[in-house]
Amino acid sequence: MTDILIHLLLVFLMPPLLLGIIGKTKAWFAGRVGAPFLQPYYDIARLLRKGSVFSITTTWVFRAGPVVTLVSTLFASLLIPFGRHGAPISFEGDLILFAYLFALGRFFTTTAALDTGSSFEGMGAAREVTFSCLAEPALFFAFITLARLSGTMSLTPMMNHLSSSVWLMAGAALLLMMGGLFVVLLAENCRIPFDDPTTHLELTMIHEVMVLDHSGPLFGLILYGAAIKLFVLGALFVNVVAPFSTGSPLADWGLFILCMTLLAVVIGIVESVMARLRLVRIPQLLVAATIMTAFSLVLVLR
C-alpha cells in the first residue's frame, strides 16, 4: 500500500522536476545560471490559471486531445514498475497496453493538430506519426527481448527479473537494447537530436508545432502530460539499465529517484553537446535503434 502511494506521488509530482534538471544542466553547459529547478511547475501552474482561446474552426476533438493524452499517459504510468517495486496494476500482456496507451495519446494529439486546419500543425502531425511508426518497433523488440529473458509478458515481473546476474549473462543483448531504448526515449520525448523543445521556429518543430494552437489550461495539461511521458519512459530505461536492489524498499525508492535524476542530467548533457539532426536523418537513426533492439533479441534467442 505504501509503495502504491509512493508510486502515485512520484508520478504526479516528480515529472516536471526532470525537465527542470535538464534545463539546469543545459544552462550549466552554456555558461548560464538557468531557470530554477522548479520552473516547469511554475509554468504549468501559470498556464492552469489562464483562460483558453479556441479557434472557431476546431471541434471537440481539439479540446479532447490534451485530456485524452494526459489520461492515457497517466494510465500507462500505473503499469510500469518503478525501481524494484511492483506496478499498481499488473496482468499478463500489460506491455501491449502500455505501448498502445502512448499510441492512443499520440492519435489524439495528432488528430487535435489536424483539427485546426493549419498547415504547420498538419506538417507536425505528419512528422510525429512517421517518426513514432519507426520508434515503435524498437520498443517492441526491446519488450520481446525482455519477455524472452524473464519468461513473462507482464511488465512488473519482467522488470523485477532483471538484476546484475542477468546483466552478466546477457550483457551484450542488454547493452544493445539499452542503446535502442535511449534513442526511443529521446525521440518519443522530442528531445535533441530529434526535436528541439525550446525552439520557436515553427517550421522545424515536430511535437511543439502540433500544440501551437492550444493555450491556457489545455496547454498546461499538454506540458504536464509530456513531462509524465518522459518520466514513464525514463523509468522503463532506468529499470533496464540500473536493476539494483538494496534490500530495503525505502532505500530502493531513494535509489530510483537518484537514477531518474541522473538520467535527466544525462539527457541534458546529450542536448548540450550535440546539434539537432537534419529532419531527413531522423528515420535513419530510428531504424538503427530498431536494428539494435532486434539484434539484442537475436542474441537472446540463440
Added chain:
Amino acid sequence: MKTLHNGMGVALDQIPDMNDATFLQTILDLTDHGWRVSSYFGAMTDGGLRLYALLSSKAEGILTVLTTRVGDPHFPSLANLCPQVHLFEREIAEQFGVAFDDHPWMKPVRFQNELPSCFPPLRERGTVGVMDYFRIEGEEVHEVAVGPVHAGIIEPGHFRFQCYGEQVFHLEISLGFQHRGIEAALLGGPHKNTFVRMETTAGDTTIGHGQAYAMAIEALTGTRASARAEVIRGIALELERLANHTGDLGAIAGDVGYLPTASFCGRIRGDFLNMSALLCGSRFGRGLITPGGIRFDLNATLIGALRQRLAAAREDLSNAVELLWNTPSVMGRLENTGALSEKDARSIGLVGPAARACGINYDVRRDLPFGIYRLAQIPVVTAGTGDVHARTMVRWLEAEKSMDFIEEQIGQLPGGAICTAGGELAPNHLAVALTEGWRGEICHVAITDGTGRFARYKITDPSFHNWTGLAFALRGQQISDFPLCNKSFNLSYCGFDL
C-alpha cells in the same frame, strides 16, 4: 560614359543623356563585362521622369552613372537579359508607374508608394502581402504560409512555400510591412532629422548607412573628413560587423539546437556592442558619425580599454566558434544546406558575406575603397560552396580580419580634428557613396535640385539584392531547414522596406 569614384559627386549636366536604346544597351554591355548594377532608380525632374543606373566595376574600381528620360510609361525591361535588375524594375514600376511590359515577374515590392510621378500608378494601392503568389498544383503538393507574424521576435515578412512533402519547390517572399516612406521623407532634404533616419534605415547597420550618408553629403559639400575621423569610423564599422557576425554565428548555432555557442555568442555580441558604446555612448553607434567627421573622439584611456576588451572578446569568440567546427553534428547540419551556386549568385547580384560564400570575390572595402580603407587594406575572405557552412565560415573569418584591423588601426591613430565643418550642398549634383556594411554593399545616391535640396535620395540596402538569394537557396531543400538558411543570410526587413 561618365565614370566616377566612390564618394564622389558630379554635376548633373556632365552625365551624358542617353536615349532608351543606348541606355539599356550600355547596361547590358557593362554587365556582360563584369560590372554590377549597384542601383537603378527613377527620379522626377523638371523635364519629366528620369531613370538613373549606377554600375560599379570591381576590376577598375570605378563607378558609372547612366541616365535616360522616360517619355512613355511603357519602357523595355532588362530583367530577362540581366536578372540582377529585376527587383529594381519592379520598384520603379511601383514607385513611378512605369510599365515594364515584358518583365517576367512583375509583382508589388512594398505595396506602397508616396513618390511623385508624372505617370498614374499601375495598380491600386493594395493591402501589404495580398497578391497573386506563384502556386504549384498537384497531388501531394501543399502550400505553407509563414508570417508576417512570427513565433520569434523578428521583423514581419511573409513567406509562401510550395512544398512536396518536406521538400520545397518554390519560396516566394513578400515584404513591405515595415515600409516607413524614408525616400519620400527625404525629398527636399536634408532636414533636421535626416541623419537620424539614415542611422535607422536598418537599425543594425547604423554605422554602415550613417557613413554612406555622410560620404554623400561630404561629396556634395566638398568637405573631407579628417584622417582621424576616418580611422574611428572604420573602427566603428568593423565593430558593427563584429557584433552582428557574432550574433549570427550564435543564432546559427541556436537554430541547429547547439546551445553552448549560441549562449556564448549572445554574450560576446554584447561585448562588441559595448565597445561601440565606448566610442560614442550608444551600443549601436548612434550619433557617432556626422557629415564632415565624427562627434566623439578617442583618448588614451578609451584606446587602452578598447584594446583590452577586444583581446578578451577575441579569445572568447575563438573558443565559442571553435566548438562549432569541432562538433560533427553541427557540421552535418550546416554542410550542403541551402547551397547557392556562384552562377545564380552572380546573375541575381548577390552581395556581402552571402556572395563571398558563393565564391564571388567582391568587397566594397577593397574594390571601391572609401574612408580609411583607401589606406589600410582588409583581406577579403571567400568560400566556394555557397551553403550555410560557407556563410558561417565567411562570417567567422571576416570577424577575425575585422579584429586584426581594429587592433592595427587603434595603435596608429592619426592626430588632428575629428570634424570638418561643411558648407552648402552643391546644386544640381549627383553624389554616390558605397560602403560595405556587415550585410554587404550599401549604396546611397543623392541628387540635388537647383537650390541644393534633395531632388531624390536613393538608398539600396544589401538586403534588397539578397532576399532573392534566400528564395533561390531554398529550392529543393527541406522546409525544416528554412530557419537555418534564413539565419545564415540574416537579412533586414526594414532596410528593404525603407
